[in-house]
Amino acid sequence: MIDEEKKHRKRRIEDAEEIEAILGVVSKEVPALIKGIVGSVFSEEAGRDMGKAAGAFYKELKESGMPEETAVRMTENYISVFTSLGDIMKKLDIGKGGIGKGGKSRSEVGKEIERKIKEKLAEKGLTEEEE
Numbered sequence: 001m002i003d004e005e006k007k008h009r010k011r012r013i014e015d016a017e018e019i020e021a022i023l024g025v026v027s028k029e030v031p032a033l034i035k036g037i038v039g040s041v042f043s044e045e046a047g048r049d050m051g052k053a054a055g056a057f058y059k060e061l062k063e064s065g066m067p068e069e070t071a072v073r074m075t076e077n078y079i080s081v082f083t084s085l086g087d088i089m090k091k092l093d094i095g096k097g098g099i100g101k102g103g104k105s106r107s108e109v110g111k112e113i114e115r116k117i118k119e120k121l122a123e124k125g126l127t128e129e130e131e
Contacts, residue, residue: 020118050082 057078061071 050079054079 054075058071058075061074062068066074
């Protein structure tokens with residue numbers, strides 16, 4: 001019975017270590033992913049592409065016989081889809097000042113995520129000290 005308990009405890013520790021490793025990678029990669037998205041959405045090239053897309057959209061509406069007022073309104077709505085992402089990021093405080101609330105750096109966000117993960121693992125009794 002004691003051997004079974006040791007095996008079970010060892011498996012829990014291995015699972016916790018695996019989860020911690022996975023989440024450690026996630027805590028480093030997610031901020032980089034967010035930064036990449038921000039860069040691609042707010043780059044000069046993205047702005048040009050959005051302008052071209054809006055122009056093409058408006059042109060297609062007009063060529064299909066859409067009234068001017070309706071074509072303009074629909075084009076504005078079309079552009080708002082692109083720009084609403086920017087509004088969301090502003091609310092989350094993501095942008096040039098850093099990533100995350102209060103302009104935390106990527107490493108600060110990663111460390112914060114890692115700290116929270118370790119706290120949760122400790123709460124569940126899944127720490128390395130159990131070995």
